[in-house]
Amino acid sequence: MNPGTTISISSLLIASSLVAISLLFSYYQKLGLEKETIISVGRAIIQLVLVGYILEYIFGQKNPVFTTGLLMIMTFNAAYNATKRGQNIKRGLLISFVAIAAGTIITLSILLFSGAIHYEPFQIIPIGGMIISNAMVALGLCYRRLSTDFMDKREEVETKLALGADILPASIEILKDSIRTGMLPTIDSAKTLGIVALPGMMTGLILAGVSPIMAIRYQLMVTFMMLSTTAIASFTACFLAYRTFFNQRKQLI
Amino acid sequence: MSLLEMQKVSYQNEKKLILQEISLKVAAGDFISLVGPSGSGKSTILKLCCHLLSPTQGKILFKGKDIKQYNPLDLRRRIAYCAQTPYLFGETVEDNFSFPYLIRKQKIDLARVQTLLSRFNLDGKILKNRVQSLSGGEKQRIALIRTLLFKPEILLLDEVTSALDVANTELVEKEIYTLNQTGMTILWVTHSPEQSRKYANILLSLEQGKIKTREVLK
Ligand SMILES: Nc1ncnc2c1ncn2[C@@H]1O[C@H](COP(=O)(O)OP(=O)(O)OP(=O)(O)O)[C@@H](O)[C@H]1O
Ligand SMILES: [Mg+2]
Numbered sequence: 001m002n003p004g005t006t007i008s009i010s011s012l013l014i015a016s017s018l019v020a021i022s023l024l025f026s027y028y029q030k031l032g033l034e035k036e037t038i039i040s041v042g043r044a045i046i047q048l049v050l051v052g053y054i055l056e057y058i059f060g061q062k063n064p065v066f067t068t069g070l071l072m073i074m075t076f077n078a079a080y081n082a083t084k085r086g087q088n089i090k091r092g093l094l095i096s097f098v099a100i101a102a103g104t105i106i107t108l109s110i111l112l113f114s115g116a117i118h119y120e121p122f123q124i125i126p127i128g129g130m131i132i133s134n135a136m137v138a139l140g141l142c143y144r145r146l147s148t149d150f151m152d153k154r155e156e157v158e159t160k161l162a163l164g165a166d167i168l169p170a171s172i173e174i175l176k177d178s179i180r181t182g183m184l185p186t187i188d189s190a191k192t193l194g195i196v197a198l199p200g201m202m203t204g205l206i207l208a209g210v211s212p213i214m215a216i217r218y219q220l221m222v223t224f225m226m227l228s229t230t231a232i233a234s235f236t237a238c239f240l241a242y243r244t245f246f247n248q249r250k251q252l253i
Numbered sequence: 254m255s256l257l258e259m260q261k262v263s264y265q266n267e268k269k270l271i272l273q274e275i276s277l278k279v280a281a282g283d284f285i286s287l288v289g290p291s292g293s294g295k296s297t298i299l300k301l302c303c304h305l306l307s308p309t310q311g312k313i314l315f316k317g318k319d320i321k322q323y324n325p326l327d328l329r330r331r332i333a334y335c336a337q338t339p340y341l342f343g344e345t346v347e348d349n350f351s352f353p354y355l356i357r358k359q360k361i362d363l364a365r366v367q368t369l370l371s372r373f374n375l376d377g378k379i380l381k382n383r384v385q386s387l388s389g390g391e392k393q394r395i396a397l398i399r400t401l402l403f404k405p406e407i408l409l410l411d412e413v414t415s416a417l418d419v420a421n422t423e424l425v426e427k428e429i430y431t432l433n434q435t436g437m438t439i440l441w442v443t444h445s446p447e448q449s450r451k452y453a454n455i456l457l458s459l460e461q462g463k464i465k466t467r468e469v470l471k
Contacts, residue, residue: 163399
């Protein structure tokens with residue numbers, strides 16, 4: 001591996017002076033960001049160190065049941081967060097859980113089947129984390145859009161219902177827009193990959209001494225899996241959630 | 254037996270009581286005008302009749318059976334409602350006419366569409382126009398035609414001539430009357446005293462969510 005593969009504590013300490021630059025800037029320009037900068041750096045240090053030790057422990061656990069349990073906890077957390085964006089959606093937590101789980105299971109299965117990754121905690125957990133958090137953001141966007149559209153386009157939906165349409169044809173336009181809204185950020189970021197910025201993961205791999213060609217293979221895999229997960233999760237969530245805007249008698253609530 | 258009957262129907266939303274113990278009977282072939290001040294609950298009555306809303310108290314019978322027992326989609330196709338503000342969806346006028354066929358898994362019957370367009374004094378070429386480019390009166394007649402493509406048994410009209418000039422208003426009134434003569438039952442909400450008496454056989458007036466008067470005209 002390259003000499004750049006390890007970073008010593010002393011070099012990290014010197015690098016921390018970079019924070020001081022940011023603080024000085026804030027102080028002289030009266031940006032009033034000193035306190036927040038210190039808090040955020042403090043949090044970053046504590047959180048990352050903790051996560052580091054936790055991951056070290058987790059990666060040592062070879063039991064797949066443990067890995068699976070962890071994935072489920074992550075999915076539950078993500079579902080809980082996504083649901084906050086759609087509080088008027090009934091059974092939102094369940095819907096989010098099902099949607100994120102569907103996206104994660106399908107995507108991970110294909111990755112495992114292709115041989116790109118193995119069911120080892122040091123691969124499954126970070127990749128699962130990326131997929132799940134991406135799906136969470138997508139669902140948050142979907143829910144916001146669904147909720148505002150069902151308010152703003154009430155007339156359109158009721159007009160279609162009055163013509164004798166079922167709830168799906170009456171709200172299909174809203175559904176399409178919401179799914180699109182959930183997927184767009186992922187599609188957009190895929191479009192600009194490597195042009196606007198090198199993705200964090202790839203940068204990390206290159207810094208750790210992996211050749212760019214290899215790093216790109218991983219990045220491509222990540223891009224593919226993000227696309228598929230957001231698509232599956234957004235689609236599932238919107239199709240489960242739109243029904244909750246109607247009652248049994250197919251009336252808009 | 255009445256075709257449609259409201260039995261002590263009340264409707265309340267989160268904020269207030271909008272309708273109070275409304276009872277009314279609609280016989281097959283009736284042409285009923287419904288008048289009343291703004292906010293008295295006329296549109297709410299129509300929405301209850303086509304089951305876009307459910308009464309909070311009382312019940313509504315269609316052919317003697319509670320409308321809760323009907324399939325809502327089937328019911329709304331038989332009791333059609335044309336809303337107060339015409340809402341056109343999609344991109345072109347044609348999208349609006351193909352929708353009712355689409356949901357019945359049928360192909361649009363352009364001959365039928367053209368006949369109705371000409372009956373309501375609209376050019377056949379309007380089909381390709383974008384919905385944003387239409388005038389208020391055009392929108393209103395297109396929304397009405399959209400409701401009439403498949404002949405409903407009961408037609409609920411909510412101020413469907415509010416954006417029309419005198420000539421077109423008369424035309425629409427005559428067309429609706431013709432439909433009534435061929436057996437369609439009409440419940441028409443209107444603000445115009447003159448219009449309310451023109452073709453109707455019953456005139457109902459509503460005030461603050463209650464029926465104030467019922468007048469038999471013919
Ligand atoms: N979705 C709603 N949310 C809250 N209040 C409503 C809603 N729909 C109707 N209302 C209230 O119910 C009352 C009756 O409304 P409705 O639309 O039935 O009146 P209307 O007789 O049709 O009036 P207009 O002649 O102005 O059309 C009004 O006070 C209105 O503010
Ligand atoms: Mg009204």
